[in-house]
Amino acid sequence: MAEITCREALNQAMHEEMARDDRIFILGEDVGLYEGSFKVTKGLLARFGDRRVVDTPISEAGIVGLACGAAMIGLRPIAELMTVNFSIVAMDQIMNHVAVARYMFGGRVKVPLVIRAPGGAGHQLGAQHSHSLEPIFLHCPGLRVIVPSVPADAKGLLKSAIRSDDPIMFLEHEGIYGVKGEVPDGDYTIPLGVADIKRPGGDVTLITLSRMVYVCLEAAKQLAAAGIEAEVVDLRGLNPLDMVTVLDSVRKTRRAITVEESWLTGGWGGEVAARIMEEAFDSLDAPVLRVGCADVPMPYNKKLEKAAIPDVARVIARVREIV
Amino acid sequence: MKGKKERTRLESRELLSMYRDMVRIRDFEEACPRLYSQGKMGGFLHLYSGQEAVGVGVAHAIHPHDYMIAAYREHGLILAKGAHPNAVMAELFGKATGCSRGKGGSMHMFDPDIRFMGGYGIVGGHLPLAVGLAFSITYQGGDEVVVCLFGDGATNQGVFHEAMNMAALYQVPVVFICENNGYGIGTSVIRASAMESLYKKSCAYETPGLKIDGMDVLEVYEAVREAVQRAREGGGPTYIEAITYRFRGHSISDPGTYRSEQEKKIWRERDPIPNFSAWLQAENHATAEEIASIESEEKSVVAEAIRFAEESADPGPDELWTDVYVE
Ligand SMILES: Cc1ncc(C[n+]2csc(CCOP(=O)(O)OP(=O)(O)O)c2C)c(N)n1
Ligand SMILES: [Mg+2]
Numbered sequence: 334m335a336e337i338t339c340r341e342a343l344n345q346a347m348h349e350e351m352a353r354d355d356r357i358f359i360l361g362e363d364v365g366l367y368e369g370s371f372k373v374t375k376g377l378l379a380r381f382g383d384r385r386v387v388d389t390p391i392s393e394a395g396i397v398g399l400a401c402g403a404a405m406i407g408l409r410p411i412a413e414l415m416t417v418n419f420s421i422v423a424m425d426q427i428m429n430h431v432a433v434a435r436y437m438f439g440g441r442v443k444v445p446l447v448i449r450a451p452g453g454a455g456h457q458l459g460a461q462h463s464h465s466l467e468p469i470f471l472h473c474p475g476l477r478v479i480v481p482s483v484p485a486d487a488k489g490l491l492k493s494a495i496r497s498d499d500p501i502m503f504l505e506h507e508g509i510y511g512v513k514g515e516v517p518d519g520d521y522t523i524p525l526g527v528a529d530i531k532r533p534g535g536d537v538t539l540i541t542l543s544r545m546v547y548v549c550l551e552a553a554k555q556l557a558a559a560g561i562e563a564e565v566v567d568l569r570g571l572n573p574l575d576m577v578t579v580l581d582s583v584r585k586t587r588r589a590i591t592v593e594e595s596w597l598t599g600g601w602g603g604e605v606a607a608r609i610m611e612e613a614f615d616s617l618d619a620p621v622l623r624v625g626c627a628d629v630p631m632p633y634n635k636k637l638e639k640a641a642i643p644d645v646a647r648v649i650a651r652v653r654e655i656v
Numbered sequence: 657m658k659g660k661k662e663r664t665r666l667e668s669r670e671l672l673s674m675y676r677d678m679v680r681i682r683d684f685e686e687a688c689p690r691l692y693s694q695g696k697m698g699g700f701l702h703l704y705s706g707q708e709a710v711g712v713g714v715a716h717a718i719h720p721h722d723y724m725i726a727a728y729r730e731h732g733l734i735l736a737k738g739a740h741p742n743a744v745m746a747e748l749f750g751k752a753t754g755c756s757r758g759k760g761g762s763m764h765m766f767d768p769d770i771r772f773m774g775g776y777g778i779v780g781g782h783l784p785l786a787v788g789l790a791f792s793i794t795y796q797g798g799d800e801v802v803v804c805l806f807g808d809g810a811t812n813q814g815v816f817h818e819a820m821n822m823a824a825l826y827q828v829p830v831v832f833i834c835e836n837n838g839y840g841i842g843t844s845v846i847r848a849s850a851m852e853s854l855y856k857k858s859c860a861y862e863t864p865g866l867k868i869d870g871m872d873v874l875e876v877y878e879a880v881r882e883a884v885q886r887a888r889e890g891g892g893p894t895y896i897e898a899i900t901y902r903f904r905g906h907s908i909s910d911p912g913t914y915r916s917e918q919e920k921k922i923w924r925e926r927d928p929i930p931n932f933s934a935w936l937q938a939e940n941h942a943t944a945e946e947i948a949s950i951e952s953e954e955k956s957v958v959a960e961a962i963r964f965a966e967e968s969a970d971p972g973p974d975e976l977w978t979d980v981y982v983e
Contacts, residue, residue, distance in 0.1 A: 366914060367842030390812030390848040391779045391840055422778065422813075457698030457750070459761045461777035629980050633761030634750035635698055637976050 340510040342488035343373050350495045360387040361413030370415050393423035401431045404446040417452030417466050431500045432475030446500045453506040454642050460630035465595040470502045471571040477501040479570040482546035484514035489523030506544040526573025534562035537656050538582040541592040542568045549592050552648040561656050571601050580613050587618040588655050597625030619655035668941040674716055676950050678708040678929050681732040683958045692908050697748045699761045704732030706903035709928035710835050711736040713876025723771045725786045726805040728763035730775035738770045745961035751968035758971045780813030787819050790828035801887045802830040809840025811854050824861040829887035832895045841906045842914040858895035870898030871926045
């Protein structure tokens with residue numbers, strides 16, 4: 334076990350996988366010489382050279398499309414988009430090409446592609462750089478959506494994502510890059526689509542992912558002081574969606590709240606809540622509640638931005654409504 | 657600065673006004689890093705220092721009722737277009753008195769009163785908007801022109817080509833101005849564009865393309881004036897590549913190690929401000945005292961902007977929910 338940051342964990346995963354398999358290459362804006370705008374691709378160009386670490390122009394549609402084509406005939410690209418908001422520039426490639434190719438062509442092709450993209454709010458980056466777009470990708474069949482929160486998961490999930498034969502949106506919150514945690518040594522992988530209980534508890538289930546895991550853990554800590562035990566389920570992704578872990582927890586606690594940084598309306602919380610009600614209605618002692626980002630483009634002003642994003646107080650307040 | 661005499665057909669007053677604008681922008685930008693590190697501003701902060709001759713040359717070559725639209729390195733551009741420094745500084749502070757009411761920040765300055773139609777953070781995203789502004793002008797029978805500024809990196813985006821094609825196809829009054837500062841973050845132009853001479857990119861759309869010295873405010877002024885006149889007379893778009901350099905990192909958080917000290921030094925010697933000052937004095941447009949008094953007046957302008965921003969109020973909590981929709 335070593336204590337490293339999420340940034341280092343992701344970096345290690347790519348180093349190890351690229352050393353293992355020559356078909357893996359990385360492309361994106363400033364991923365090589367500059368070592369990534371968040372330094373996640375540090376050392377990769379120096380080690381693997383510019384055949385395998387490719388700096389691109391600012392051409393998101395081109396990046397994703399090129400990666401898709403390369404993947405269709407044998408390569409295993411990792412495309413880095415500098416910020417998830419820029420994936421919208423490439424959305425035609427992602428949703429109309431990457432996601433559907435295998436199905437549309439009768440299963441005769443595969444697209445083993447990982448699209449890594451940082452995102453999330455908290456740095457006053459305003460309305461074109463701050464959003465959490467997980468729900469958009471969840472909506473689209475054909476894509477896998479993987480979202481780590483802690484260093485061990487970041488490493489284990491990224492390695493599994495790279496080994497998967499399906500196209501994967503691997504979404505990293507900018508706020509977690511510097512977070513430290515224990516990461517098992519060696520070839521550590523985590524199966525995709527398995528949620529993780531980050532904190533056990535019997536009174537209410539907080540279903541969450543990404544940076545909101547930390548918000549939920551802090552809320553759970555404060556609630557515990559008041560005698561309420563919250564169970565924090567880190568989904569670690571949305572597709573595959575591990576409803577088994579969620580439902581087991583909800584059947585135990587009989588209460589559930591989803592906590593996400595994406596916009597509340599049309600967020601993934603609505604999907605999870607609906608599934609809980611379909612599968613475990615009789616186990617519920619209260620309606621499933623949702624916490625999410627205010628339905629507004631992200632404001633720049635610090636106080637307004639803070640008010641838009643879910644925080645510990647908001648999570649606790651909602652728990653208090655049902656416990 | 658190349659001393660072409662025919663430039664002097666501009667009155668001294670206009671020339672000094674250009675100088676004042678360049679000094680204002682430099683002072684404004686150079687005040688920001690300190691305020692940023694004090695936590696007065698947040699987000700990204702892309703400074704314009706070094707590129708002032710482009711923005712000021714453009715702004716002086718157009719009419720007040722012409723439109724300007726730009727990317728996120730736009731503090732200098734909105735100031736050149738005539739925004740009050742108080743409103744720009746207040747926006748950086750996120751205050752309600754800011755030109756985007758504190759909701760936009762460094763990358764998203766806006767002021768319809770002076771026809772500055774925004775700073776945008778998605779590289780290339782605003783180019784089609786510029787075509788739309790120009791389309792709207794033609795449609796409404798106006799005689800305004802749109803100037804659209806963007807970086808070298810934007811010329812590799814798909815929308816750059818879509819916008820160039822549509823502007824030429826519909827012959828709308830827009831002037832595209834690429835501020836080629838040599839880099840898109842850490843990637844130099846030659847590592848990102850198959851064609852190094854970016855001005856040639858417009859030839860695919862039969863749009864005149866020209867390359868100019870973006871460190872020379874008068875050269876920028878002349879080129880843009882001609883292009884704007886053509887556009888106003890129905891001659892369609894022009895594409896201008898202005899060669900320039902940013903003196904600071906890409907943003908406040910960029911250490912900028914990918915540029916050599918030697919390279920930075922060469923460009924520092926081409927600093928558009930002292931060079932223009934020397935030329936103004938050599939050509940007897942201004943005395944050393946006049947130059948000095950402009951410089952000290954502008955220092956106070958920026959100091960006053962900071963004071964105004966400090967003393968302004970944050971937007972109220974209810975502002976989180978306003979302006980998502982009109983109704
Ligand atoms: C669509 C999109 N992709 C990537 C980015 C990240 N990014 C911000 S600025 C920038 C470089 C742009 O360079 P250039 O157009 O030359 O403008 P400059 O910063 O030099 O003024 C990049 C890659 C972005 N904002 N938008
Ligand atoms: Mg540039």
